[in-house]
Every structure is written in structure tokens, then in C-alpha cells.
Amino acid sequence: MKKILEVKDLHVSFNTHNGIVKAIRGVSFDLYKGETLAIVGESGSGKSVTTKVLMGILAKNEVIEKGEILFEGKDLTKISNKEITNIRGKEIAMIFQDPMTSLNPTMTVGYQIAESIMEHQKLSKSQAKEKAIELIQLVGINEPEKRYKQYPHQLSGGMRQRIVIAIALACNPKILIADEPTTALDVTIQAQILDLIKEIQNKIGLSIIFITHDLGVVANIADRVAIMYAGKIIEYGTSEEIFYHPQHPYTWGLLASVPDMANQQNELYAIPGTPPNMLYPPKGDAFALRSDYALKIDFEEEPPFFKVSDTHYAATWLLHEKAPKIQMPKVLKDRIEMMKKEVALNAC
Incomplete structure (x- = not known):
């Protein structure tokens, strides 16, 4: 597959009244044409900051200390504001998690789609309207001509999120960043939106970066x-x-x-403790204080990536040849078996 985006050793910090927060500490990843890469972690892990850097929308107190973001031969960390503005929306688009904060309540949803088309594609108002109606239909909304004239408050939450997706797709972007796009929706609508994103990706060959705190959400996408x-x-x-x-x-x-929906009597597992304060990044493995499997070295030295396979790497000292052999906890074995069954059912 063709590599469309390459992030290399990205470091981002926040200047605050209390000191410097080390928000991103050496993040590297690649994105290939037509694939979906999910970035998963708790709140505060750095997921959304990473995507803000990709979109060029960091706040004044947020600083890229070093690193490269290569998109079609350009380093997005070094280009001008004008250049990144031309890329944002047109080449790299984003879906945010709350459609009500993404949409203007004083404008019809159709015009909000058409406005983006006119801005980036320089089409006439009538041409933009025609394409906007096509996009409303593409994202699975019935009676697109009628919906074009409606305001956000006249649509359901699921329909509003579909409109946000239509706006993101308005300029035929090469990369779509979906930042927790289903968090504000109920489970049924959530599944519909995930299916819609996958369906559109297959139709137009999008590359997607999917941001979430929930591993269960990305199992099928x-x-x-x-x-x-x-x-x-x-x-x-x-x-x-x-x-x-x-x-x-x-x-x-x-x-x-991940909740076991088939057996709701099972106690819901929660990771003990809280993420570290990144004003004072911990020494060694940042997860050591919350881990039941931490070794002495975890508190002294940061683990490198160990190769599990040609495509699988993990930064944990448990993979060192001298580390003790740890059995996977039973609750995790049960969840894995549960997810295998769910994936098999969804494939039918």
C-alpha cells in the first residue's frame, strides 16, 4: 500500500501557569492509502493533541518541540499558515465528537455543506447546492432536498452527525480524522455511524485516523x-x-x-489509578504505577519497542528475554473470547 502520511518523533508541549506539560513524547506512525488506523487511549493520553497537530489547529500555548509530519512530500510542521489552511478541510478533514458544537445553529445544514464546497472548490452557489444534496444522500439521509433547508435543531443527533460527516467529505479529502465521532450518540446510532464511515471509505478510498478511548468501538472498523x-x-x-x-x-x-453485553452480571473491570501528571513525566514505564505486572526495571528505565511480529510491536519489559513469563489475566481471556464471537456474528 502507498504511504500517505508519516509522523516521525513528534514532541508537543503546553506552556501553562504551573509549568510545561509534555503532552506528546516522541510519537511516530504511518498511515497508508485506504486504511483505517485507530489511535486508542484514555483521556489525557495525547490522542486528540496528535490530531490537532495534523490539522494545524494548536493553541498559542501549544508548541511543537520537534518532529516531522510528512504529507505528500511536505512537512506540515514547517509550512506557512496559508499553506496549512489550504490543506485543512480540502486534503485533510476532521469529524468532531459533538455535532451540536460543530454546526452553526443559525444556518441551514445544507448551506453549511455548500459553503465548504464553494470555499475550497470554487463552484457556483447552484453547483454547490446540487453537490451538497448529493452528499446528504450519500451519508444516508432520506429526503435530502428537504433536509438541505433545515436547521441543526430540527434533526436528530444521528442525523446531525451524518451532516458533520457530509461537511468533512465535501471537498473530497484524502485523509479523514474522526475524533471520538460516536461518543455523543446512543449505541444503536453509534453502530450506524461506524458502518456509514466504513461504507463511504470503501466507495471513495479514504484514509482514516479514528480516535477513541474505547477499544470495543474499533473492533470492526x-x-x-x-x-x-x-x-x-x-x-x-x-x-x-x-x-x-x-x-x-x-x-x-x-x-x-470492554463491557460484556452477553453477560451483564459480570463486574465491569476498571484500570486502577489515574494517568500520570505530565507536568512531571514519570521515570521508566509511565504505566508502571498502575500495573500489577510492573518489574523493578519499569520504575528505572523506559522500555524500548520489542518486536512481536513484522507488524506488531510493544514497549514493555515483559517481552524481554529475561523477564518472567506472565499469564494473561482471566478477565481478559474472557473478553477476548467474547469479542471474537461478536466479530464473527457481525461478519455474518
Whole structure:
């Protein structure tokens, strides 16, 4: 597959009244044409900051300390504001998690789609309207001509999110960033939106970066998964490798936290403790204080990436040849078996 985006050793910090927050600490990943890469982690892990850098929408107190973001031969960290503005929306588009904050309540949803088309594609008002109606239909909304004239408050939450997707697709972007796009929706609508994103991707060959805190959400949508914790990617691999053969204790915790809908009597697992304060990044493995499997070296030295397969790597000392052999916890084994069954059912 053709590589469309390459992030290399990205470091981002926030200047605050209390000091410097090390939000992103050496993040690297690739995105290939037509694939979906899911970036998964708790709130504060650095997922959304990474995508803000890609979109060129950092706040004044947010600073790129070093690193490269290569898109079609250009380093997005070094181009002018004008150049990044031309790329944003047209080449790289984004869906935000709350459609009500993404849409202007004083404008019809159709005009909001058409406005983006006129801005980036320089089409006439009538041409833009025609394309906007086509996009409303593409995202699965019936009676598109009628919906074109309606305001956000006249649509359901699921329909509003479909309109946000239509706006993101208005300029035929090459990369779509979906930042927690289903968080504000109920489970049924959530599944519909995920199916819609996958369907549109197959139609037009989009590359997607999917941001979420919930591993269960990406089970049927992601080709590859990157697990983030404390500003770093700590494990990455194909979707199957991450779901069925996880290696990092943090990934174990995320998977064990996925609710078992088939057996609601089971107690919901939660990872103990809280993420570290990134004003004072911890020494060694940032997850060590929350891990039942931490070794002495985890508190002294940061683990490198260990190769599990050609596509699967994890930064945990448990993979060192001298580390003790740890059995995967039973709650995680149960969740993996549950997810395998769910994936098989969804494939039918």
C-alpha cells in the first residue's frame, strides 16, 4: 500500500501557569492509502493533541518541540499558515465528537455543506447546492432536498452527525480524522455511524485516523491500532494482533474494560489509578504505577519497542528475554473470547 502520511518523533508541549506539560513524547506512525488506523487511549493520553497537530489547529500555548509530519512530500510542521489552511478541510478533514458544537445553529445544514464546497472548490452557489444534496444522500439521509433547508435543531443527533460527516467529505479529502465521532450518540446510532464511515471509505478510498478511548468501538472498523498512554504510543499492530494477542499490560486493561453485553452480571473491570501528571513525566514505564505486572526495571528505565511480529510491536519489559513469563489475566481471556464471537456474528 502507498504511504500517505508519516509522523516521525513528534514532541508537543503546553506552556501553562504551573509549568510545561509534555503532552506528546516522541510519537511516530504511518498511515497508508485506504486504511483505517485507530489511535486508542484514555483521556489525557495525547490522542486528540496528535490530531490537532495534523490539522494545524494548536493553541498559542501549544508548541511543537520537534518532529516531522510528512504529507505528500511536505512537512506540515514547517509550512506557512496559508499553506496549512489550504490543506485543512480540502486534503485533510476532521469529524468532531459533538455535532451540536460543530454546526452553526443559525444556518441551514445544507448551506453549511455548500459553503465548504464553494470555499475550497470554487463552484457556483447552484453547483454547490446540487453537490451538497448529493452528499446528504450519500451519508444516508432520506429526503435530502428537504433536509438541505433545515436547521441543526430540527434533526436528530444521528442525523446531525451524518451532516458533520457530509461537511468533512465535501471537498473530497484524502485523509479523514474522526475524533471520538460516536461518543455523543446512543449505541444503536453509534453502530450506524461506524458502518456509514466504513461504507463511504470503501466507495471513495479514504484514509482514516479514528480516535477513541474505547477499544470495543474499533473492533470492526480498524485495519491497524495504535495504543497511546502518557503521550506515547506503547503498542501497535494489526487489529487482529491487538485484539487477540495484546502484549502491553495497559492494552490488557483497555480490553478487559470492554463491557460484556452477553453477560451483564459480570463486574465491569476498571484500570486502577489515574494517568500520570505530565507536568512531571514519570521515570521508566509511565504505566508502571498502575500495573500489577510492573518489574523493578519499569520504575528505572523506559522500555524500548520489542518486536512481536513484522507488524506488531510493544514497549514493555515483559517481552524481554529475561523477564518472567506472565499469564494473561482471566478477565481478559474472557473478553477476548467474547469479542471474537461478536466479530464473527457481525461478519455474518
